[in-house]
Amino acid sequence: MSARRPLPRWADVALLPLLNLLLALIVSGIVIAIIGQNPFEAIRIMAYGAFGYGEGIGFTLHFAADFIFTGLAVAVAAHAGLFNIGAEGQAYIASLGAFFVGYFLDGTNWILVLPLAVVAAAAVGALWAFIPGYLQAKRGSHVVISTIMFNFIASAIMVYLLNYVLKPKGIQDPSTVNLLGAARLPQLRQFFSFFGYAPLNVTAIFAVLALIFCYVLIWHTKLGFAMRTMGHNPTASRYAGISNSRLIMIVMAISGALAGLVAVNEVLGVQNKIVLDFTSGYGFVGIAVALMGRNHPVGIALAAILFGALYQGGLELQFEMPAITRDMIVVIQALVIMFTGAMEGLLRPGLENAFMLYLPRQKADAVARETVGTEG
Amino acid sequence: MTNERSVPDKAQRSSGTAATTSPWAIELRKINKRFGPVWANRDIDLKVRRGTIHGIVGENGAGKSTLMSILYGFYTADSGEIFVNGQLARITDSRHALALGIGMVHQHFMLVDNFSILENVVLGAEDSPLLASSLAKARKELKRLADEYSLHVDPDAIVEDVSVGQQQRVEILKALYRGADTLILDEPTGVLTPEEADDLFRVLGVLREQGKTVILITHKLREIMAITDTVSVMRQGQMVTTMPTRETSPEQLAEAMVGRRVLLRVQKGAAHPGTPLLEVNDLVVEDDLGVTRVKGVSFSVRAGEIVGIAGVAGNGQSELLEAISGMRAPESGSVAVSGRPVSFHGDDGAARLRGARLAHVPEDRQRMGLVTQFEEWENSILGYQDDPAYGKGAILDIAAAQAEAAARMQKFDVRPANPRLRTANFSGGNQQKIVLAREMERNPDVLVVGQPTRGVDIGAIEFIHNQIVKMRDAGKAILLVSVELDEIRSLSDRILVMFDGHIVGEADPATATEGELGLMMAGIEGNAAVAATMTATEEKRP
Numbered sequence: 001m002s003a004r005r006p007l008p009r010w011a012d013v014a015l016l017p018l019l020n021l022l023l024a025l026i027v028s029g030i031v032i033a034i035i036g037q038n039p040f041e042a043i044r045i046m047a048y049g050a051f052g053y054g055e056g057i058g059f060t061l062h063f064a065a066d067f068i069f070t071g072l073a074v075a076v077a078a079h080a081g082l083f084n085i086g087a088e089g090q091a092y093i094a095s096l097g098a099f100f101v102g103y104f105l106d107g108t109n110w111i112l113v114l115p116l117a118v119v120a121a122a123a124v125g126a127l128w129a130f131i132p133g134y135l136q137a138k139r140g141s142h143v144v145i146s147t148i149m150f151n152f153i154a155s156a157i158m159v160y161l162l163n164y165v166l167k168p169k170g171i172q173d174p175s176t177v178n179l180l181g182a183a184r185l186p187q188l189r190q191f192f193s194f195f196g197y198a199p200l201n202v203t204a205i206f207a208v209l210a211l212i213f214c215y216v217l218i219w220h221t222k223l224g225f226a227m228r229t230m231g232h233n234p235t236a237s238r239y240a241g242i243s244n245s246r247l248i249m250i251v252m253a254i255s256g257a258l259a260g261l262v263a264v265n266e267v268l269g270v271q272n273k274i275v276l277d278f279t280s281g282y283g284f285v286g287i288a289v290a291l292m293g294r295n296h297p298v299g300i301a302l303a304a305i306l307f308g309a310l311y312q313g314g315l316e317l318q319f320e321m322p323a324i325t326r327d328m329i330v331v332i333q334a335l336v337i338m339f340t341g342a343m344e345g346l347l348r349p350g351l352e353n354a355f356m357l358y359l360p361r362q363k364a365d366a367v368a369r370e371t372v373g374t375e376g
Numbered sequence: 377m378t379n380e381r382s383v384p385d386k387a388q389r390s391s392g393t394a395a396t397t398s399p400w401a402i403e404l405r406k407i408n409k410r411f412g413p414v415w416a417n418r419d420i421d422l423k424v425r426r427g428t429i430h431g432i433v434g435e436n437g438a439g440k441s442t443l444m445s446i447l448y449g450f451y452t453a454d455s456g457e458i459f460v461n462g463q464l465a466r467i468t469d470s471r472h473a474l475a476l477g478i479g480m481v482h483q484h485f486m487l488v489d490n491f492s493i494l495e496n497v498v499l500g501a502e503d504s505p506l507l508a509s510s511l512a513k514a515r516k517e518l519k520r521l522a523d524e525y526s527l528h529v530d531p532d533a534i535v536e537d538v539s540v541g542q543q544q545r546v547e548i549l550k551a552l553y554r555g556a557d558t559l560i561l562d563e564p565t566g567v568l569t570p571e572e573a574d575d576l577f578r579v580l581g582v583l584r585e586q587g588k589t590v591i592l593i594t595h596k597l598r599e600i601m602a603i604t605d606t607v608s609v610m611r612q613g614q615m616v617t618t619m620p621t622r623e624t625s626p627e628q629l630a631e632a633m634v635g636r637r638v639l640l641r642v643q644k645g646a647a648h649p650g651t652p653l654l655e656v657n658d659l660v661v662e663d664d665l666g667v668t669r670v671k672g673v674s675f676s677v678r679a680g681e682i683v684g685i686a687g688v689a690g691n692g693q694s695e696l697l698e699a700i701s702g703m704r705a706p707e708s709g710s711v712a713v714s715g716r717p718v719s720f721h722g723d724d725g726a727a728r729l730r731g732a733r734l735a736h737v738p739e740d741r742q743r744m745g746l747v748t749q750f751e752e753w754e755n756s757i758l759g760y761q762d763d764p765a766y767g768k769g770a771i772l773d774i775a776a777a778q779a780e781a782a783a784r785m786q787k788f789d790v791r792p793a794n795p796r797l798r799t800a801n802f803s804g805g806n807q808q809k810i811v812l813a814r815e816m817e818r819n820p821d822v823l824v825v826g827q828p829t830r831g832v833d834i835g836a837i838e839f840i841h842n843q844i845v846k847m848r849d850a851g852k853a854i855l856l857v858s859v860e861l862d863e864i865r866s867l868s869d870r871i872l873v874m875f876d877g878h879i880v881g882e883a884d885p886a887t888a889t890e891g892e893l894g895l896m897m898a899g900i901e902g903n904a905a906v907a908a909t910m911t912a913t914e915e916k917r918p
Binding site: 216220222224225226228232236238239241242245246 | 701702703722723724725726727728729730736738743744745746747748749750754757758759761762766767770771772774
């Protein structure tokens with residue numbers, strides 16, 4: 001009875017993340033002030049850079065698409081009680097699928113390349129996540145550990161392939177050949193000049209489709225029902241005749257497939273080749289996005305746009321305020337990830353107490369919820 | 377009281393005078409406690425005489441535990457006064473309560489399992505930084521208490537090695553060691569065998585003779601009638617009545633608790649058993665740690681009969697249930713439903729058993745039978761989520777599932793009848809009805825039920841028992857596992873007694889006495905009356 005009452009839903013999904021964000025900005029501001037720059041000016045530059053003009057918005061949305069893929073990957077697994085930390089490696093290795101479809105179909109049309117690349121990247125990502133899933137389901141090694149390991153394995157494989165196998169002769173950079181034909185996915189700036197030179201491309205449509213797909217999957221399918229059952233209570237799912245081992249493998253594969261779509265966005269949408277470390281931490285940002293978005297597609301979309309803005313605004317800040325180096329941008333991004341992700345619960349107890357104290361009606365509702373009715 | 381009434385059992389009524397003349401040990405006046413709009417306690421008056429055993433009964437949520445928590449200092453009342461031995465007391469934490477001589481024995485023991493009994497008694501009450509002198513003093517004190525209240529324990533035994541009944545004695549000794557004059561016992565017999573419960577009552581009798589005051593919280597009316605001097609009934613946060621136990625009856629108490637007339641005995645006719653629908657043959661089951669918990673059990677359940685498995689918790693019943701329902705693959709042996717053997721391959725055995733028309737109401741509804749975070753309708757399809765009735769193909773037909781859930785809630789009187797409500801927000805009895813409704817409404821051939829009324833109120837127990845009997849009369853085979861011996865005896869058509877992984881005997885509920893069953897449950901054989909009713913073929917001994 002002495003347990004704290006849960007927060008009202010709006011406070012949980014909106015107020016708490018905003019407070020966390022505010023806290024992150026305050027700490028970032030202190031850091032910026034320490035190195036002798038004006039924090040308010042820095043924030044203004046970041047906000048303008050992210051949302052102030054068409055090209056900035058285009059960049060923000062482009063990053064957001066990546067974060068939607070990785071955020072959904074983490075969220076789908078989380079609904080089944082699995083913590084997929086391997087979106088980074090899954091996206092990285094999935095680039096092979098996207099690249100080879102582009103490579104072999106470079107002479108055709110993007111209309112053909114896009115869906116096939118999506119399928120191939122998703123398939124490779126799914127396979128890369130399926131293996132840790134199999135290891136947990138059948139051999140009892142926890143996915144948290146094995147997906148971390150698989151990030152390193154993916155990274156090592158890609159370094160090897162880019163240096164010794166896929167690199168064309170006569171080039172210094174560890175990267176593949178440029179795809180310059182049909183595998184160059186159309187940029188939205190070709191249709192809307194508003195976006196300037198932003199790399200926002202047709203893959204972003206798949207980000208929207210992925211959001212809808214995940215919503216339907218989680219709450220409107222029998223598979224989603226089984227996933228949520230296992231996620232809340234694995235004993236109950238076993239009682240319900242659900243094969244937990246099979247489900248773990250299926251969910252990990254779906255999660256990896258979503259992460260794999262990052263490869264289409266980056267490899268065929270921006271770089272037109274696989275470059276070393278093109279995932280640059282998007283997989284890990286996905287964890288923060290899923291946490292902040294409360295594993296709900298709408299929340300993930302909003303959180304992904306926020307993080308997209310942070311990335312784009314950071315780039316702009318680096319450009320406008322030379323004293324703020326690339327490393328300082330990483331510090332700011334890390335602070336936001338830390339406060340909204342890893343330390344997401346920091347303010348929760350205080351906020352719950354505040355609601356208890358200042359909203360007696362809230363308190364009354366919470367108690368009523370917990371002591372419903374009398375026995376019949 | 378004009379003169380001492382002739383009381384058959386001297387030991388149990390020896391305090392007849394104390395019950396009417398001794399001063400008040402505890403007096404609560406106009407105690408109010410609100411949690412938001414809910415009055416957990418409303419204008420509660422309670423007077424407990426020194427040297428008596430005072431029972432408090434009431435359904436779950438009636439406010440008994442809140443009241444005792446206020447007395448023991450866990451909560452502070454919003455208003456009202458507490459008098460201890462006639463003195464106004466402000467009890468703000470349990471240390472205050474202890475200083476005033478109020479001790480509590482919780483339902484779940486608060487002992488350190490790998491400490492000795494002596495260490496547990498001393499824990500938190502050491503009177504010097506060096507343990508040796510405290511222990512030496514405690515050993516002497518423990519000896520004195522043991523002699524005075526005939527609460528004998530081996531002070532050097534490790535707690536996890538002694539029986540549950542002994543552990544409870546340690547809890548009582550802890551309270552006495554800290555100088556408790558008034559002992560509050562919260563549902564003390566829930567975990568005890570009948571013999572251990574009798575033993576506890578004997579100890580409580582001695583405590584009363586020595587002038588201690590006992591407040592006994594229970595939902596078992598039989599215990600109230602057997603041991604208390606005075607009984608108070610609570611309902612929905614209010615004190616309904618307080619009266620001398622001898623002037624009341626179980627029926628009257630039940631009516632006061634529920635607010636309407638309740639049938640305490642299960643109404644059922646004779647069973648008409650048909651063909652065996654569930655056959656278990658030489659089943660051996662291990663638990664998660666690899667310990668063999670079911671050691672070769674064979675029995676069958678026929679259509680139209682209820683077979684009860686009695687036993688003290690932890691003798692293999694849980695593992696037996698899990699194996700039969702497909703949740704745990706047995707090491708050896710077989711299970712057949714309607715004559716067809718069941719395969720235990722893979723980890724989705726529960727789905728195959730449902731396919732064989734065996735329904736399972738699990739022992740622990742919150743851990744197994746429900747996802748408490750789900751809305752009610754989602755739990756209403758749990759286990760049957762792949763049924764085409766809830767959508768053909770991959771998409772879930774939420775509207776159909778919700779409509780069905782709403783209809784079932786009406787039929788089983790689940791309150792509140794809202795399928796969109798989170799399951800955790802239903803009371804224990806209503807949660808159990810949700811599980812029962814789901815499993816019974818599938819119209820299975822075999823129903824396996826574990827602890828159907830654990831934590832369920834009297835009013836709901838009556839309903840649940842009637843539903844089970846109705847299933848039997850419809851020609852279903854029902855296997856009932858319960859640690860409540862009363863429930864086993866009143867519902868079953870045949871009783872199998874389980875001890876240490878074996879079925880040690882079969883008894884006829886019409887003729888077997890509680891004592892005979894209790895002996896079997898404790899693993900003691902050689903009772904002629906029971907042996908006569910045992911079926912040799914179904915008895916498996918090592």
